[in-house]
Amino acid sequence: MASTSHTIAAAPTIYGGRKPAALPSLPSPTLLRFNGGSTRRFRFLPKPIRSLLLPSSSSSSSPAQNAAMAAIFFSAVSSSPAFAIDTAPPPPPPVEAAATVQANNPFSQAIQTAPKPQANAVDLPESSQWRYSEFLNAVKKGKIERVRFSKDGSVLQLTAVDGRRASVVVPNDPDLVDILAMSGVDISVSEGEQGNNLLAFIGNLLFPVLAFSGLFLLFRRGQGGAGPGGPGGLGGGPMDFGRSKSKFQEVPETGVTFTDVAGADQAKLELQEVVDFLKNPDKYTALGAKIPKGCLLVGPPGTGKTLLARAVAGEAGVPFFSCAASEFVELFVGVGASRVRDLFEKAKAKAPCIVFIDEIDAVGRQRGAGLGGGNDEREQTINQLLTEMDGFSGNTGVIVLAATNRPDVLDSALLRPGRFDRQVTVDRPDVAGRVKILQVHSRGKALAKDVDFEKIARRTPGFTGADLQNLMNEAAILAARRDLKEISKDEISDALERIIAGPEKKNAVVSEEKKKLVAYHEAGHALVGALMPEYDPVAKISIIPRGQAGGLTFFAPSEERLESGLYSRSYLENQMAVALGGRVAEEVIFGLENVTTGASNDFMQVSRVARQMVERFGFSKKIGQVAIGGPGGNPFLGQQMSSQKDYSMATADVVDAEVRELVETAYARAKHIITSQIDILHKLAQLLIEKETIDGEEFMSLFIDGKAELFVS
Numbered sequence: 149m150a151s152t153s154h155t156i157a158a159a160p161t162i163y164g165g166r167k168p169a170a171l172p173s174l175p176s177p178t179l180l181r182f183n184g185g186s187t188r189r190f191r192f193l194p195k196p197i198r199s200l201l202l203p204s205s206s207s208s209s210s211p212a213q214n215a216a217m218a219a220i221f222f223s224a225v226s227s228s229p230a231f232a233i234d235t236a237p238p239p240p241p242p243v244e245a246a247a248t249v250q251a252n253n254p255f256s257q258a259i260q261t262a263p264k265p266q267a268n269a270v271d272l273p274e275s276s277q278w279r280y281s282e283f284l285n286a287v288k289k290g291k292i293e294r295v296r297f298s299k300d301g302s303v304l305q306l307t308a309v310d311g312r313r314a315s316v317v318v319p320n321d322p323d324l325v326d327i328l329a330m331s332g333v334d335i336s337v338s339e340g341e342q343g344n345n346l347l348a349f350i351g352n353l354l355f356p357v358l359a360f361s362g363l364f365l366l367f368r369r370g371q372g373g374a375g376p377g378g379p380g381g382l383g384g385g386p387m388d389f390g391r392s393k394s395k396f397q398e399v400p401e402t403g404v405t406f407t408d409v410a411g412a413d414q415a416k417l418e419l420q421e422v423v424d425f426l427k428n429p430d431k432y433t434a435l436g437a438k439i440p441k442g443c444l445l446v447g448p449p450g451t452g453k454t455l456l457a458r459a460v461a462g463e464a465g466v467p468f469f470s471c472a473a474s475e476f477v478e479l480f481v482g483v484g485a486s487r488v489r490d491l492f493e494k495a496k497a498k499a500p501c502i503v504f505i506d507e508i509d510a511v512g513r514q515r516g517a518g519l520g521g522g523n524d525e526r527e528q529t530i531n532q533l534l535t536e537m538d539g540f541s542g543n544t545g546v547i548v549l550a551a552t553n554r555p556d557v558l559d560s561a562l563l564r565p566g567r568f569d570r571q572v573t574v575d576r577p578d579v580a581g582r583v584k585i586l587q588v589h590s591r592g593k594a595l596a597k598d599v600d601f602e603k604i605a606r607r608t609p610g611f612t613g614a615d616l617q618n619l620m621n622e623a624a625i626l627a628a629r630r631d632l633k634e635i636s637k638d639e640i641s642d643a644l645e646r647i648i649a650g651p652e653k654k655n656a657v658v659s660e661e662k663k664k665l666v667a668y669h670e671a672g673h674a675l676v677g678a679l680m681p682e683y684d685p686v687a688k689i690s691i692i693p694r695g696q697a698g699g700l701t702f703f704a705p706s707e708e709r710l711e712s713g714l715y716s717r718s719y720l721e722n723q724m725a726v727a728l729g730g731r732v733a734e735e736v737i738f739g740l741e742n743v744t745t746g747a748s749n750d751f752m753q754v755s756r757v758a759r760q761m762v763e764r765f766g767f768s769k770k771i772g773q774v775a776i777g778g779p780g781g782n783p784f785l786g787q788q789m790s791s792q793k794d795y796s797m798a799t800a801d802v803v804d805a806e807v808r809e810l811v812e813t814a815y816a817r818a819k820h821i822i823t824s825q826i827d828i829l830h831k832l833a834q835l836l837i838e839k840e841t842i843d844g845e846e847f848m849s850l851f852i853d854g855k856a857e858l859f860v861s
Contacts, residue, residue, distance in 0.1 A: 276314050278306070283316045287331050294334035402462040409459050410588050411581030411613055412452055415574045419443065419460050422547060426464035426500050440569035442537055442548040444508075446555045447574030450614025453551035456574060457504040460549065467501040469494065473510035473550075476529045484511065484529030492536045492546065499545030508550040512558045530559060538566040576612055579605045579707055589617045593624055596636040604640055607687065609710045619643055645688075645702075650695025658693070665738065666691045666699040667836040669746055671829055672733025673701040673726060676818050678851060679825065679859045680722040686848075689832075690841045698746060704844075717767050724754045724814035725821075732818045733829060758810040759803070768806040776803070821859050 272291060273282050283306065286292050296305045297318075305315050318324065328335055406416050425432055425439035432439055445453040454470075461468035469491065476484035495503050511529045537548055550568065552558065562568060577585060582605035590601075608616065620635075622643035627635045646652075658666075674686050684703040691699040703726075709715065731747035761767040763777045776795045795803075822829060831850055835842060 272308055272310070272312065273314070278314045278316045280316055280319060280321075284327070287327060287333060290331060292328075292331070292333050294336065295328060296336045296338055298338050402458040402468050404455065404458040404462040406459050406463055408588075409452055409455055410584035411577030412456060412574055413581070415445070415456055415572050416459075418570070418572045419456060422460055423463040426466055426502075426547070429500075439547070441546075441566060442550065442568040444555065444558075444563070444568040444571045445549060445551040445574050446571050447551075447553065448576060448612060449553050450612035451574045451576060452613045453574050454504070454506060455613075457502065457549045457551065461502045461504075464500075464502070467495075467498045468504065469498075469501060470504040470506070472506045473508045473512065476511050476533075484526070485532035488529060488532040488536055495546045501546060503546055503548045505548065505550045507552060508562075509552045509554045509557055512550075512552075512562045514557060514559050530562070534561055534567065537568075576610055578711060579609075582608060582611060582616060585613050585616045586620065589613075589620045593620065594634045596634040598637045599635065599640065600637065603637075604644075606707070607641075607644060607704065609705050609707055615647070619647060622646060645690075645694065645700075648702075649697055649700050653693040656693050662698075663691065663837060664833070665734065665744065666746070667833040668733045668737050668829070669730040670699040670701050671832040671836060672729040672731075672818075672822055674729075674847060675733075675825060675829055675832065676729030676821050677701070677703060677722075677726040678847070679821050679857070680725060681858050681860075682716075682719060683722045683726065685844060687844045688841065689836060689847060691836050692840050717761070717765075720757055720761055720765075720767075721810070721814060721817075724757055724811065725818045727751075727754045728811075728815050728818045729822065732815065732822050736819070736822050736826070737829075754811055754814065755807070758807045758814075761810060762803050762806045768803075770802050770806055771799075817859065 272286060273279075278286075283292070286306075286308065291309050292306050293309050294307050296307075298304065302318060303315055304318050305313060307313050325335070406420075409416060422439065422443060429439075445456060447453055457470070458468060471491065476487050491503065495501050511526055511533065513526070513530075515527050515530065548568075555563075555571065563571075579602075583601045586601045586604060604619075608619065611619070619640065620643075623635050623639040626639040626643055626646075630639070632639070642652075670689050670691055674689050677683055678686055684705045686701065687704040688702040689700075690702075694700060709719075727750040728747075730750055731743065734743045734747070762771055764775050766773040766775070776799065828850055832842075832847070835846075835850070
């Protein structure tokens with residue numbers, strides 16, 4: 149029943165001007181109250197219910213059945229918690245009128261023929277559980293005053309004329325209700341969470357009608373176009389896909405400032421102008437300057453682009469609207485464009501403000517670039533976005549910040565001045581930035597005194613803010629697993645290796661022969677890397693299986709080389725020699741017949757570096773300073789299809805010959821180092837077999853004792 153209540157007056161005119169003949173002989177309810185409220189008529193009830201109350205003259209029902217139905221209706225209503233019957237004795241009709249009504253009333257005649265209740269209660273069962281036959285006999289003799297059915301109708305509780313109570317298991321008897329009604333027994337239904345049977349009956353009748361009516365309205369509104377209730381409108385209809393009530397998050401104050409963002413000093417400096425304009429717009433408008441309407445934050449995943457956008461809004465103290473670009477795209481064409489309009493309308497109402505669109509490449513990709521045509525829905529969405537950012541109406545006071553890690557696939561119209569005027573690169577943090585990020589993510593963690601953020605930062609080159617946060621969280625989990633009270637440097641080191649190479653397999657079954665082979669393989673990598681000039685120092689060697697690797701050799705890359713991205717030819721040649729050191733050590737110690745497939749990844753790395761040196765870096769004398777076979781084609785095609793061969797078969801033969809020559813040179817250098825320093829190789833492998841893990845300091849002590857010299861080409 150609805151929360152609003154209604155009152156139904158039970159006057160003779162309630163029944164549509166037709167007075168039912170059975171009404172005078174039934175209990176006369178004056179008011180049928182639906183929890184109180186406005187007055188309505190019985191004609192608003194569903195037709196099936198009215199047909200029970202108001203039998204037409206053409207009905208084939210017998211007078212006894214009509215009387216029973218009416219009695220059931222009023223007795224069920226009187227027992228419902230949602231209904232209340234206020235009975236008041238009507239004024240006594242004239243004797244002539246009463247006699248006339250009773251003479252012409254089949255209901256009255258039927259009830260008058262029913263047996264009258266008897267006051268005595270002899271021959272009634274003494275138990276609290278009656279048989280159904282005993283119950284029927286008592287009803288027919290008039291010894292039952294009232295019955296109360298359970299919600300499912302399987303059990304009833306009776307009250308006899310002498311006050312005793314008993315329960316009866318009711319079989320599927322369709323004549324029971326008629327017998328009770330004809331005998332004058334008061335009928336009720338037990339209350340429960342699902343209401344009474346009458347309400348359930350009404351609900352079952354109304355549900356199909358309401359369902360079909362709702363579907364009809366949905367289709368009518370869906371065909372109405374972009375009107376107030378259409379899919380493109382701003383009205384509140386069932387088919388109003390355009391307005392998104394939960395997609396766009398509006399935050400009046402983000403609570404994030406630039407002090408909460410570490411490791412992105414250059415990006416914060418560029419975004420400071422946006423903050424200054426939002427705080428002091430007159431300073432720029434007085435000089436005729438216009439602040440950029442949009443800033444595109446570009447950087448690898450996890451570098452803090454979203455956090456920077458929230459910090460800009462927090463510093464400026466303006467509302468912050470955030471959403472993901474994928475939320476604009478829907479199945480129906482035009483819905484995304486409608487959501488873009490809705491977003492900017494909300495933003496303009498709160499201007500000045502910041503709108504942040506995350507992963508904008510989901511809708512901002514180049515239009516018409518896919519095979520067989522573009523996605524119409526996505527293209528309409530980006531067209532609407534372009535118009536909102538710099539169109540006829542403009543968006544004064546609304547600054548759009550967007551983030552992506554794929555700026556190369558964005559549409560050129562989106563990147564032109566007037567829309568996204570500038571691109572702010574949010575790159576991976578340097579050593580100093582990683583130290584600050586580690587300090588931020590270490591708040592609230594119990595750290596031991598031996599934890600040195602500087603050393604951790606130098607061991608994590610290329611890590612983003614999200615990577616460092618994950619590192620500290622994994623270290624805390626390891627410390628809790630080991631029942632420690634503090635996080636030490638060992639937990640952080642183990643967590644770092646777990647992230648890079650996978651978890652340790654300490655319980656893996658490894659034979660002594662395989663353990664020895666892995667020890668010599670990793671010792672070969674470390675030995676060649678340590679004796680190569682200007683190469684990265686060895687940080688750790690382990691023969692404990694991790695992930696898919698049987699052993700690992702960790703090198704500490706140069707921070708300057710990673711920051712600049714510049715690699716010399718000698719460094720790349722050294723890198724190939726180090727990668728081949730493991731296979732060379734296997735061949736020298738175990739022979740060509742006993743080498744394994746453990747160097748497969750090493751060969752892939754060597755081949756990739758050698759081919760890039762020839763095709764892209766100009767390190768081949770025969771090819772010269774020419775870039776061939778570079779990436780090309782459509783960025784939306786597969787990688788295999790996007791690689792174009794822009795050289796002849798003769799040039800391909802030359803490239804293959806140059807690649808093979810570079811690999812053979814690196815192999816010869818690695819073999820020379822292994823054979824010349826075979827004693828250090830044996831000592832290092834034996835130490836690995838005993839300890840399984842060696843750090844960089846212990847490794848360097850072997851070279852100092854062995855007086856090894858760097859390789860000279």
